[in-house]
Amino acid sequence: MAGRKRTASGSHATNVAASRTSRSRSTRSGAMRSNVPDIYREMLIEADTQSSVTPSERPLKRRRPGQHNHQSPKRPDPPQVILKSDDVDDEDDEADEDVQFEDVPPPTATIQTVERDSDEEEEDDEMQFEDFDFSLPPPDLDSIPDGDKDLELDFSARTTVNIQKTADRRKPITRAEKDHRIEIHRMHLLCLLYHAARRNRWCNDSAVQERLRPLLTNKMIKYLNPSTSLTQFGQAQSLKEGLQHVGTLYKTRFQITERGIRRALWADNEEHLQNYQLPDDAESPMDKEDFREAAKSLRGSRDVGAQLYCALLRSAGVEARLVCSLQPLAFTSGGPALGKPPKAKGKLSIEEQYARMTKYNNTFESPVASGPPIAKRLGHPNAMAYYPPRITPASSSRKPPPVPKKIRESAYPIYWVEILDEGHQKWQPADPLVTDSFWKPQKLEPPASDRENCMAYVIAFESDGTAKDVTRRYVKAYNAKTRKMRIESAQATGDKWWRKVLQAFSRGITTDLDQIENNELTELELREPMPRNVADFKDHPIYALERHLRRNEVLVPGASASGTVGAGSKGPLEKIYRRRDVRIARSKEKWYRMGREVLPNEIPVKFLPKRVKPKADLFGDEEDDDCGTVGTPIYTHDQTILFKHPPVINGRVPKNRFRNLDLYVPSMVPEGGAYVPDELAARAAFILGVDYAPALTGFLFKGKHGTAVLHGAVVAAENEEAVCAVIDGLKEQVAEFEKAQRTREVLKAWRLFLMSLRVRQRIWADVDSDEEGNHEDVVESGDGDDHAKALRSDASDEAGGFIVDDEDMAGGFMVD
């Protein structure tokens, strides 16, 4: 077991490190991803798509990455004789309406088969769970992989190197690097989420529950299911008491023998990554059987402990959620790092390497059941961890392992349980194993300095498989601190992405209880106290400091402070404003591009310092320079009005000096005009002889030069219909032409095919049939019966079934 685990993560680390060396970003992230099971990779892609597809529109089967979407049901391909086959291919997707091909029987043979790249399709057919549509709520939980074994990702470990550390640390990270980090972060999130979802599902397993239930006495079960005749308070008390009983009991029975999930950290350099190894006692990947086994032996990581506790409670009829605090790799490079590999300060000595090897072999040979497989090493990986040793309570009823393991882990749990207090309609946390706390959400948030546990995403899974983000219940500064660690603040679209991910786990309907909980969570967020230090005001969703305003942000004139902070104790006090009093200011040009116009005589709300002189001149004439370079004036939204082009009068459309019409937003269509968003619009209008103006819809910036993008045209409203009609006509013409062209090409292909056949037939006609058994079908008989016989002959034969006359062909294949 341990052997497998080590192999998996070991190869993983090596891979990443190797790819890192190659320096190319694409390879790097490629390698990164290649270590992730396809299902997860796809989830990432899937959840990332911005397209707002409604459930009904979604494909039943998920697309595979390599597969193009438009390879709809098979249309018979024309014989792949090399013609201008590229033309044909190009049109493939658009020609769906061209029914003609549906009617053409496909040749069962080709003379010269063009290489079809079929290889790419067969590769990933292995995937076990391809039918799982990640984006469809409610999730089809049965199709989530039923074991961790497909998962090579070592959650507790490091997956990549912190570039910032190795590169020039003075420079801010590049955009690409940031994206890369975010991608890793998101991938981690998904993997962890699914891991937890799977464990949650196992908690419902009847075999697991049956094995656990004997732990409970009838009295406990009674406590856990208080009679409804009790008062609200009484019920809650009974439940709580029952939980405590069960908790104490469980704590003595369950033995923590393995290390659970830890926070992922960045490696400082590749060496650290390469030399990284999982601790001996890290939890091994499990499948359902292993989990059942753990339910019997009551041993495992404290994560498994919490999961079994959840199963136990569910078996007693308690509404219990499995809660997991996901520990993805941070997208900021700050924070603690992996640090040096265990023991060896620099490189491993030969002896050490040898020792490691033997240990590995031992593990491999000796069955795990015979006690702890690996003797604890002196230089334990976590010898440096500062948490006091956690002695696992030795079970009295079981033979304790020869050497009680000391597992130092965070003093805060990764997994715990939430119980529904029915009386108060409230979910309450319970963690018997780590903090031994009940009904105390505040007790579960680790401090920011915890190297092994970082609370950023707390997900609660219910027994029906649905999940909810309940982070706000547990963190004390969601807005000020936690948010900054979450994907929402890393990326503009992060919010959307995360919602979409969770939507896969949503119940579809919002129950009353959901609503109550949502209210509770938002209230917690609103109640969050105002930060007391300057740093926490940065990017705060409610408050803002002047010092943190972006260059194009500005406070509304009447903005009033809602408090003050000082930096440290001696800094000058700064006013705290509300974020909603912050406005974005833009230049005249920017506003124009948004279809707005700065009112005349408005005083710019701010001047953006533009270009400053390249260098501090040796001469003292800086003053002049500065005066000349007080930059672009910018204005706020309410200093502008909607921009209006002059109206269309008598069919005359206004135009700019390039004979176009600026049309950046819909509101810029002039009064009395209509926008025809079609490439053919201008031509159609020209054909009709009506006035029109091509629409300038934006600019394409390539390097420094911006080129105008023209799309469609504006015509007078009364001409719109006519123009559209003409466009339809034009399109039909084009379609017609293309259709004819295609038909011609296909016919050409068929002709060539048949001609070749005929040639071949002629050639082989003289050859004795037994010399070339392969061709006898076609060749053997005399001319009389040729046709019929060929049609009857085996279809697997290359030429079978396709000996026809020219006339037949022409007649049969012509459509229309």
Add this chain to the structure above:
DNA sequence: GAATGTCGTT
């Protein structure tokens, strides 16, 4: 003295 926050440097 650990934990947390600010400041100056590049």
Add this chain to the structure above:
DNA sequence: AATGCACGACATTC
């Protein structure tokens, strides 16, 4: 070119 960012050094609080 300079602004923003990250990081180490230093300061303050409990």
